[in-house]
Amino acid sequence: MTQIEKVWERIKLARSTDRPTSRKLIQTLFPDFLELHGDRLYGDDAAIIGGLATFNDMPVTIIAEEKGTNTNDKLKHNFGMPHPEGYRKALRLMKQAEKFRRPIITIIDTPGAYPGLGAEERGQAGAIALNLKELMVLKTPIIVIILGEGGSGGALAIGVGDHIMMFENAIYSILSPEGFASILFKDSTKAKEAAHLMKLTAEDLKYFGVIDEILMEGKGLNTNPTTGFNNLKKALVKQLNKLTKTPINQLLETRYNKFKKMGEYEESVKKNEQLND
Amino acid sequence: MNHLLDERKRRLSIFHEIIKKRPIETKPVDIPDGVFTQCEQCNSAIYNKDLEDNFEVCPFCSYHFRISAAKRIQYTLDENTFKPLFEEITSKNPLGMPEYEDKLKKGQRISKMNEAFLAGTGKIDGQELAIGVLDSYFMMGSMGSVVGERITRLIEYAASNLLPLVIFSASGGARMQEGILSLMQMAKTSGALNLLDEKGLVYISVMTNPTTGGVAASFASLGDINIAEKSSLIGFAGARVIKQTIGQDLPAGFQTDIFQLEKGQVDLVVFRSHMKQTLSFLLKIHHKESKS
Numbered sequence: 001m002t003q004i005e006k007v008w009e010r011i012k013l014a015r016s017t018d019r020p021t022s023r024k025l026i027q028t029l030f031p032d033f034l035e036l037h038g039d040r041l042y043g044d045d046a047a048i049i050g051g052l053a054t055f056n057d058m059p060v061t062i063i064a065e066e067k068g069t070n071t072n073d074k075l076k077h078n079f080g081m082p083h084p085e086g087y088r089k090a091l092r093l094m095k096q097a098e099k100f101r102r103p104i105i106t107i108i109d110t111p112g113a114y115p116g117l118g119a120e121e122r123g124q125a126g127a128i129a130l131n132l133k134e135l136m137v138l139k140t141p142i143i144v145i146i147l148g149e150g151g152s153g154g155a156l157a158i159g160v161g162d163h164i165m166m167f168e169n170a171i172y173s174i175l176s177p178e179g180f181a182s183i184l185f186k187d188s189t190k191a192k193e194a195a196h197l198m199k200l201t202a203e204d205l206k207y208f209g210v211i212d213e214i215l216m217e218g219k220g221l222n223t224n225p226t227t228g229f230n231n232l233k234k235a236l237v238k239q240l241n242k243l244t245k246t247p248i249n250q251l252l253e254t255r256y257n258k259f260k261k262m263g264e265y266e267e268s269v270k271k272n273e274q275l276n277d
Numbered sequence: 278m279n280h281l282l283d284e285r286k287r288r289l290s291i292f293h294e295i296i297k298k299r300p301i302e303t304k305p306v307d308i309p310d311g312v313f314t315q316c317e318q319c320n321s322a323i324y325n326k327d328l329e330d331n332f333e334v335c336p337f338c339s340y341h342f343r344i345s346a347a348k349r350i351q352y353t354l355d356e357n358t359f360k361p362l363f364e365e366i367t368s369k370n371p372l373g374m375p376e377y378e379d380k381l382k383k384g385q386r387i388s389k390m391n392e393a394f395l396a397g398t399g400k401i402d403g404q405e406l407a408i409g410v411l412d413s414y415f416m417m418g419s420m421g422s423v424v425g426e427r428i429t430r431l432i433e434y435a436a437s438n439l440l441p442l443v444i445f446s447a448s449g450g451a452r453m454q455e456g457i458l459s460l461m462q463m464a465k466t467s468g469a470l471n472l473l474d475e476k477g478l479v480y481i482s483v484m485t486n487p488t489t490g491g492v493a494a495s496f497a498s499l500g501d502i503n504i505a506e507k508s509s510l511i512g513f514a515g516a517r518v519i520k521q522t523i524g525q526d527l528p529a530g531f532q533t534d535i536f537q538l539e540k541g542q543v544d545l546v547v548f549r550s551h552m553k554q555t556l557s558f559l560l561k562i563h564h565k566e567s568k569s
Contacts, residue, residue, distance in 0.1 A: 113513065113514075114522075115513070115514030115515075115518045115519045115522050116514075116519060116522060116523050117519065117523060117527065117528075117531075119513070119514070120512050120513060120514065120519065120531070120540075121540050122540070123540065123541075123542045124494070124512075124514070125489075125493035125494040125497075125498050125511075125512065125513040126494075126499075126542055128463075128494040128495075129463075129467055129493075129494050129495050129496070129497075129498040129499050130498075132463055132464045132467035132468065132494075133467040133471060133499055135464075135468075136464070136467070136468030136471060137471045152460060152491075153463060153490075153491055153495075153513075156460055156463060156464055157494075160464045160468065172457060173456065173457060173460075174451055174453065174457055174459055174460045174491075179518075183453055184454075197372065197373075197374060198456045198457075199456055199457065200456070200457065204457075205457060208371070208457065208458060210457050210458070210461060256468060256469075259461065259464050259465045259468055260429065260465060260469075262458060262464075262465060263421075263422030263423075263425055263426055263455075263458050263461065263465070264369050264422050264455075264458060265422045265423045265426055266366070266367045266369055267366050267367075268365045269365070
């Protein structure tokens with residue numbers, strides 16, 4: 001199999017309907033999960049589910065993008081594409097977690113924020129932006145899990161945190177490969193080539209420092225999620241233990257610096273600085 | 278008082294009717310290049326000198342033409358007060374994307390800038406500020422690693438020197454050629470703005486034509502004051518994508534400056550001719566002793 005085919009296989013796995021959705025992950029790892037609804041402003045967006053649970057007797061707040069499983073369920077959850085009220089619900093619950101110093105666990109699985117009329121009217125851009133800003137200084141540990149598809153700003157809006165984990169066959173990108181191909185090659189059928197160029201696999205993102213850890217899936221979450229979910233459980237135990245013991249100032253400084261470092265550029269020494277030396 | 282307003286409205290509407298009925302000048306083939314510019318909105322032929330004297334705004338329909346970052350600095354700051362910052366940070370091709378270097382070079386040639394974001398300090402009516410301007414002539418003002426880093430450093434600079442911050446956005450969004458690294462600049466720039474909150478410093482975001490995608494969904498929407506410049510397209514998703522998704526036509530005036538004002542997403546819409554005085558007033562209201 002060529003590298004291009006390999007990447008495409010990953011994308012198919014990440015998007016496949018046989019891949020467990022957030023709901024399944026929550027049922028497995030957080031059986032006492034209690035869902036909380038609404039943004040207190042407009043409505044309740046089912047594309048993002050949020051609520052409370054315990055993990056090893058520790059209270060946690062869970063925020064997850066849910067795609068839905070069968071046709072009706074998918075429609076109900078809008079295929080995991082949140083509206084502004086979804087992001088505002090997420091922020092409300094995360095602020096609540098901060099008040100009670102509960103660690104937050106977010107689960108990313110979305111093709112992207114919903115591109116619709118209502119979403120624009122109610123400030124999709126502003127809702128995403130505010131989450132990015134607020135999450136950077138939220139005074140409680142945030143653990144991010146990329147489960148399937150990490151679609152652009154719609155994923156990042158719940159993806160700023162202290163420890164970012166990504167399943168082996170998940171993808172995380174600035175745009176769908178189809179969209180990328182239509183912009184770059186003016187041809188959406190070249191999605192395979194685009195996907196390869198985009199560097200959207202877990203290994204790529206680890207290399208660029210965008211994620212902290214890859215969660216191996218064993219036979220694959222799509223076939224049998226047991227191994228993958230067990231690996232996630234172990235990682236959560238370790239990270240929660242570490243992050244809850246970190247002083248909050250240090251936690252926030254590390255979080256800021258982690259994102260500050262993302263990006264690659266050249267930096268030449270300024271001429272006047274050389275003169276000053 | 279009200280009847281005076283009504284009278285004014287009536288006259289304005291007559292005026293607009295006349296404007297609409299004006300014979301539309303099609304391509305002025307017999308006129309030498311560089312003398313007239315055709316308005317992108319009302320198609321009127323505008324004498325270039327008039328356009329220049331009018332802040333690059335159509336004198337017939339008030340359409341605001343896109344302007345370069347250099348022009349923006351000229352219109353906004355007191356003369357000769359601009360001092361650039363962070364120009365030494367330049368782009369690489371981290372993903373090895375084909376033709377990216379060529380696109381960067383082309384952007385540099387067209388915009389006469391070394392990247393899409395111009396950062397620095399300057400003065401407005403004697404009031405010192407940190408200022409940043411995106412230039413849509415450089416790869417559509419898209420945000421990659423360099424734009425994100427320069428913005429973040431400008432925010433940090435403003436915070437440590439106790440300066441107010443004004444950023445003019447003009448961008449199609451994140452820079453596709455740098456993939457996920459561009460996406461991360463949204464978190465980086467938005468997160469950095471907290472530094473200004475800690476110091477009680479004002480950040481004024483001016484969204485100009487266009488401000489969309491990843492730039493709209495990060496620092497551009499996060500001003501203490503969000504200003505939309507007249508004639509600006511502002512929104513998250515592209516109109517074409519939305520139309521495809523929902524399968525229906527979009528209402529007239531969708532994602533314009535007025536749309537964003539009516540939907541409560543911006544504080545005010547400002548004409549370019551009034552931009553400097555508006556910023557000057559806002560800086561005065563938020564005045565703080567700076568370090569320098």
